[in-house]
Amino acid sequence: MSTSPQTRMPLVGVRVADLGTVWAGAYVTKLLADMGAEVIKVEAPSNFDLIRGLNIDAGGEYYDTSPYFNTYNRNKHGLGLDVGQPDGLAVFKRLVQVSDVVVENFRTDVSEKLGFHYEALRQANPAVIMLSMQAYGRSGPHRNYAGYGPMSEYGAGLTSMSGYVGDEPQKVGISYGDPLAGVAAAGAIVGALLYRRRTGKGQHIELAQRENVLGLIGEAVLDWSMNRRLRKPQGNRHDVFAPHGCYRCAGDDQWLTLAVTSEDEWRRLCNVMGKPELVKDQRFADAAARKRNEDALDAVVEQWTSDVNREDAFQLLAEARITAGKVLDPLDLLKDQHLKARGFYQAMTHPAAGTWPMDGPVWRMSKTPGKFWRAAPRFGENNDYVLKELLGLTDGEITALEERQAVARKPTTPKQV
Amino acid sequence: MPNQSLTGITILDLSSFVAGPYATKLMAMMGARVIKIEPPTRGDVSRWTGPFLNDDPHPERSGLFAHLNTGKQSVALDMTKSAGADLCRRIARHCDAVVESFPPGTLQQWGLHYDRLAEVNPAIVVTSLTPYGQTGPYRSLPATSLTIFAMGGQMSMTGEPDRAPLRPYGYQADYQLGLNGFAATLTAIYGAQLSGTGQHVDIAGMEILAATLEGAGPRAAYAGDFMKRRGNHGMALSGVYPCKDGYIGILAVPRNWPAIVALLGKPELTTDPRFTTGAKRRANDDALQAIMYQWFMDHTKDQVFEIAGRTKAPVSPILTVAELFDSPQLKHRRFFRQLDHPALGRQWYPGPPFGMSETPLEASPAPLLGLHTAEVLSELAGLTEGGLAGLAASGVIQVREAVA
Numbered sequence: 036m037s038t039s040p041q042t043r044m045p046l047v048g049v050r051v052a053d054l055g056t057v058w059a060g061a062y063v064t065k066l067l068a069d070m071g072a073e074v075i076k077v078e079a080p081s082n083f084d085l086i087r088g089l090n091i092d093a094g095g096e097y098y099d100t101s102p103y104f105n106t107y108n109r110n111k112h113g114l115g116l117d118v119g120q121p122d123g124l125a126v127f128k129r130l131v132q133v134s135d136v137v138v139e140n141f142r143t144d145v146s147e148k149l150g151f152h153y154e155a156l157r158q159a160n161p162a163v164i165m166l167s168m169q170a171y172g173r174s175g176p177h178r179n180y181a182g183y184g185p186m187s188e189y190g191a192g193l194t195s196m197s198g199y200v201g202d203e204p205q206k207v208g209i210s211y212g213d214p215l216a217g218v219a220a221a222g223a224i225v226g227a228l229l230y231r232r233r234t235g236k237g238q239h240i241e242l243a244q245r246e247n248v249l250g251l252i253g254e255a256v257l258d259w260s261m262n263r264r265l266r267k268p269q270g271n272r273h274d275v276f277a278p279h280g281c282y283r284c285a286g287d288d289q290w291l292t293l294a295v296t297s298e299d300e301w302r303r304l305c306n307v308m309g310k311p312e313l314v315k316d317q318r319f320a321d322a323a324a325r326k327r328n329e330d331a332l333d334a335v336v337e338q339w340t341s342d343v344n345r346e347d348a349f350q351l352l353a354e355a356r357i358t359a360g361k362v363l364d365p366l367d368l369l370k371d372q373h374l375k376a377r378g379f380y381q382a383m384t385h386p387a388a389g390t391w392p393m394d395g396p397v398w399r400m401s402k403t404p405g406k407f408w409r410a411a412p413r414f415g416e417n418n419d420y421v422l423k424e425l426l427g428l429t430d431g432e433i434t435a436l437e438e439r440q441a442v443a444r445k446p447t448t449p450k451q452v
Numbered sequence: 453m454p455n456q457s458l459t460g461i462t463i464l465d466l467s468s469f470v471a472g473p474y475a476t477k478l479m480a481m482m483g484a485r486v487i488k489i490e491p492p493t494r495g496d497v498s499r500w501t502g503p504f505l506n507d508d509p510h511p512e513r514s515g516l517f518a519h520l521n522t523g524k525q526s527v528a529l530d531m532t533k534s535a536g537a538d539l540c541r542r543i544a545r546h547c548d549a550v551v552e553s554f555p556p557g558t559l560q561q562w563g564l565h566y567d568r569l570a571e572v573n574p575a576i577v578v579t580s581l582t583p584y585g586q587t588g589p590y591r592s593l594p595a596t597s598l599t600i601f602a603m604g605g606q607m608s609m610t611g612e613p614d615r616a617p618l619r620p621y622g623y624q625a626d627y628q629l630g631l632n633g634f635a636a637t638l639t640a641i642y643g644a645q646l647s648g649t650g651q652h653v654d655i656a657g658m659e660i661l662a663a664t665l666e667g668a669g670p671r672a673a674y675a676g677d678f679m680k681r682r683g684n685h686g687m688a689l690s691g692v693y694p695c696k697d698g699y700i701g702i703l704a705v706p707r708n709w710p711a712i713v714a715l716l717g718k719p720e721l722t723t724d725p726r727f728t729t730g731a732k733r734r735a736n737d738d739a740l741q742a743i744m745y746q747w748f749m750d751h752t753k754d755q756v757f758e759i760a761g762r763t764k765a766p767v768s769p770i771l772t773v774a775e776l777f778d779s780p781q782l783k784h785r786r787f788f789r790q791l792d793h794p795a796l797g798r799q800w801y802p803g804p805p806f807g808m809s810e811t812p813l814e815a816s817p818a819p820l821l822g823l824h825t826a827e828v829l830s831e832l833a834g835l836t837e838g839g840l841a842g843l844a845a846s847g848v849i850q851v852r853e854a855v856a
Contacts (some may be wrong), residue, residue, distance in 0.1 A: 036463075042576060043643070043647060044643070044648070045621040045639045045640060045642050045643025045644075045646070046639065046642070046643070046663075047647075052571075054721065058666060066635065068637050070643075076528075082723065085705060085707060086667070088706075089667055089705070091488065095541050099850075102667075102671055102673065102675070103518075103666075103667040103670050103671065103765075104672035105670070106669070106673075107670075108671035110727060112820060127819055137553045140651065143762070145804075151808065154848075155605055164763065171750070171781050172781070172785055174785060175780070175781040175784035175785050176658045176780050176781055176784060177780070178781075179761070179764075179765045180757075180760065180761040180764075181708075181711065181760075181764040181765065182766055182768065183705075183766050183767075184703070184764060185690075185701060185702075185703040186701070186703070186767075186768040187768075188620075188701075189700075189701035189768040189769065189770050189771070190768040190771055190779075191771070191776070192626075192771055192772060192773045192776050193620060193621055193622075194620075194692065194699075194701060194770050195617075195699075195770050195771060195772045195773070195808070196620075196621035196622070196773075197588040197618070197620040197621045197646075197728060198618070199498065199611075199612075199615065199618065201461075201605065202682060203692060203694065203699060204701075204770050205610065205611060205612075205618055205684060205692065206619075206625075206684075206691060206692060206701060206703075207609075207610050207620050207640055207681065208606060208607075208608075208609025208610035208611070208681050209606055209609060209625075209664060209666040209668075210666055211620070213666075215628065215631055217632070217636070218628075218631045218632050218634075218635050219631055219805045220805060220806065221635040221636030222478065222631070222634045222638050222639075225635065225639050225642050225787035225812075226457040226458060226482050226638055226808070227457060227808065229457060229458065229461070229641070229642055229643055230457040230458075230810065230811055231458075232642075232645065233459075233460070234455075236810055237810075238809045238810035238811065239672070239808075239809040240806055240807070240808050240809075241806060241807045241809075242805065242807075243806075245784070246782075246785075246787055246803065246804075246805055246806075247805040247806065249776070249787070249802045249805075250474075250627075250804075250805045251474075251622070251623075251624060251627040251631075251800045252621065252622055252773070252802075253519035253520070253801065254503060254515050254516040254519050254520075254622070255503075255621070255622065256500075256519070256521050256771050256773055256776075256788070256800060256802050257503060257515030257516070257518060257799060257800075257801065258503035259517055259773045259774060259800075260799040260800040260801075261504075261505045261506070261515055261796065261799055262503060262505070262506065265505065265772050265773060265774055266621065267774075268621070269621075270616075270618065271598060271616070271619055273598075274502065275678070279598065280616075281602070281607070281616040281617055281618070281619075282616075283818035288680075290597050290608075290616060290617050291601070291605055292601075292602040292607070292619075293598050294596040294598050294625065294690075295597075296596070302597040312819075315701070320603075328788055350713070356545070356593075356594060357594070358594040358595060358596055358599055359599055360595065360598065360599025360600060360601075360602035360603040361526040361603060362602045362607050362608050362614075362617045363602065363603055363604075363605050363608060364605065364608035364609075364678065365608070365665055365668045365669050365671070365673075365678045366606075366672050366674035366676070366677075366678065367608075367664050368605050368665075368672075368675055369672060371591055373584060373589050373590040373591075374662065375590040376587065376588040377585060377587055377588045377656070377659070378587055380673070381660070387526060388674070389701050391673050392673050393670070393673060394659070394662060394663045394669065395653065397656075397659050397660055397663045398632065398635075398636035398639065398640075398655055399585070399653065399654040399655065400636075400640060400643075400651050400652075400653050401566070401651045401653070401654070402649065402651040403643065403651065405557075406552075411466055415746050417594050423838070432551065
């Protein structure tokens, strides 16, 4: 049995020059950095990543204190460099020469104006892997349209099928397309690394965020193709099974979901609710009957849930092996016993923002668990490491770049967004 | 053989339904050989889940199965029998990774867990995709996409504040888990190629969702508060508006305000004292919503999108699946692909989620149940025709001739 300990995280030795911004850009390189990649996040002094300005209380060097930024950019290095200036772009190309991967998610016209064509980067580094991640892709009539994560949901069919029964479409509460673009892109980058390992060749990966979301409704595409059916919002209900929904519990905004998918589970639920007589109720005699009488059924279930504490109900349902889930909010999650037992939240200390519990790496690898190995970079925090150690620039060259504001250790216009 | 990014990689896919199959579907599109193990006769449970061709339930006519299993080889094999588990171990010698989605502890019963497989193949990666992960008090609880969407926190943020929390269409929690399984498995394979040693990868749907609560998760952890779900009407610059012929959606941050003003064609808003800063716009949200409602109701989806494209406003029409097929953008990019399947005929499928310039992604139709049983077991488990016949007779495997 050969199981010599694998101590190197899988992506140690992979360097990423990261021009990604907002959530999707941050998420792809967060995943890579959690697995050991050296990510160098490049931000312009006049235009830092906008999530540095979200979810914070204003004041001072507020751009270093955003929990939103600091969570999704942990384990990365920070370089204050303006790639919109010719001098800054020249420095960036030197960084590309010593990097394995370049990540960008500028709007296509912005990216092209800045000169981020794969061919141009390949001249700097023939084996480079470049990821471009736009809302609608880098080709086609909508290539220059602006879009954040929700646009990839609105424009992918998902929103049209989501919402309360008989009501207008609803978006997912998060910018749904963003993290999912990040995950798919991380997989694509590692696929390209595997190919490069075999052949020595780099390549250009192009991910249109809307197309990535479309894969997650593929069965609805097939339904249209096969049956010309268009699905309408059906709330939390299921096509076949009932009860299947979200029910109010005692207390303020406390909810529980239930998904009953067998006769046996239904019988157990009747007992848990203290209403064994329901098993004989003709309205609920089998799945088809329960589906037909779903409004009455939901009223019966909610009559029970609304009198019980959510935790107590969940415990009873778990003991009876009935499929249920609490609607946990972000504060509930921090206290959740399961996540605690798994050590999901770990304390992170950031020199400008303090200490708080941060969700840990989500790909739990048995021999090379991901970890926090550095706090998110303050703006321009690692200029010296990148410019001197990696690129060999002299102090004089750096000073000259700083005078032209191509390089900076502080934002030049720390505007409140 | 086309040279794709995962050419030469072999995956043993023991997973079922949505999450694991989506992970391995993407690997197959990238050129991996994916060997899908299915129980004889019944096959993957998704074969019995709609939509079905002509709404006629049949295990070879599920659109869900057809979508999730493009490009794979189907081996009908009963892992619960010791002879079946032994065949899986023999196949695993040739594999880079195993993907599975059984309740924790199940693979141990069959001797197919990581430690056992690593004895014969030290470089193997085993990825487990489950609702709650391999450890912790919830690990054995039953779950579905709905209940995981709730337990992972995303549901608390979705829907109207005065109504029940809402989940989106379909199997979104499962798909999120699947995408992570895809990327994590490739990452572990890359590490194993460098070190010679594989490992077990434990991914929990609940954690995947809990790690992606946008700004709300970090805000709650850092400051102890968060913004309650706001639905379509809680904030002018986020959510869905009715327009002349349907709905449009918007999500704008403060730096997009000039683009929103340009979209609405109302330059006077720039100097309107109610709207000059983000804080003022929030304070006067009702007034802003009223202006926007009126403007959207005066325009069609196409008009809104065309103006949004010119003004760089982050706005999109809410498109139905039928409308996606008319999208000039998706047409230009030839996104939808047709595949010919022996039982489903020629149907449209979503194309790959990303493009790779040197190693394009490709798809072939999902396999009929057991179509590759004989081929895979002869090649990778060394079975002869007699051996195959014996195992088929004892119900360990199901061999099927290519049928139309």
